[in-house]
Amino acid sequence: MEPLELVAKWLREGRDDAKMLVDLPWQVREREGYLEASHPRFPFKVKILKRGEILTLIVDPGLVLYTLPREEKLLAFKRLLALNSEFSLVRASVAGDDDRVLVLADLEIKTLNKEVLNDFLNTLISSVVAVYHKLGRADELDDLFYKHILSIAEELMNRGMSEEDAVRYLTVKIALPRPVADSLIRDLVKRRREIGKSYA
Structure with missing residues (x-):
């Protein structure tokens, strides 16, 4: 089974009383070249795509830096860089003309199993929370x-x-x-x- 098919299968066959994120019943949509996974507990979606021997998980937490004054934007960039040095499995990035913050994790397909996927989902979502706090936008x-x-x-x-x-x-x-x-x-x-x- 292809890696994306396997991930979609795991996420779809979950149950509400599960203890692990990967075992919850996620809604998974198959897009062109990637999966889009969502669960009612979270206000953001997880995009999952295959690039060579890597599965990349991406969350757009809804943070845009484009509208910030120049000095505040530079400070935000520095804080994200500092946060990246604290992360082990994930990284924060800025993309697009609107300087949109993204949180990404790269998972080697050769290591893929449910427990590994669960670790990455946990770390990804907790890192989104950390990004909001690091940027001083926890209230948002x-x-x-x-x-x-x-x-x-x-x-x-x-x-x-x-x-x-x-x-x-x-x-x-x-x-x-x-x-x-x-x-x-x-x-x-x-x-x-x-x-x-x-x-x-």
């Missing part, structure tokens, strides 16, 4: 996670899912604590009712 990451979870909750309610089923989805799929999921769904239902009244 918190906001990104909140908006991501809120958008999922809204989508569930738009599908006509009951409050209890929506709470169960958030606790099982995203691993939200039950009280947090309850509160989020209650607030969302209340807000939707208030919006409905304003149009009545």
Whole structure:
């Protein structure tokens, strides 16, 4: 089986109560020349492509440096370089005309197994968090996670899912604590009712 096919198989056959990231049920889309993997717990996708005997995993965490003043941009570059010296499996890079930050990891195909892939996924995602913190933008990451979870909750309610089923989805799929999921769904239902009244 080809490496990308094997990775797609592992990620798709996961289960919600898994202890390892690689064993969670990921949604995997086959794009031209690469895979795009996503899971409801994370507000970003993992791009996986094969280059020779290497699998490269890439996350675009949504950080753009182009709009920063020159001195702030240079400081951000220096911080990313410093962070690269701390990373072992991954590296941070800047690409494109908008100076978009990317977090990448190169996995040798000859070492590929589920445990190795899991290590790389863990390191990749924790490194994205480290990049946000290193650039002094941790609040943006918190906001990104909140908006991501809120958008999922809204989508569930738009599908006509009951409050209890929506709470169960958030606790099982995203691993939200039950009280947090309850509160989020209650607030969302209340807000939707208030919006409905304003149009009545």
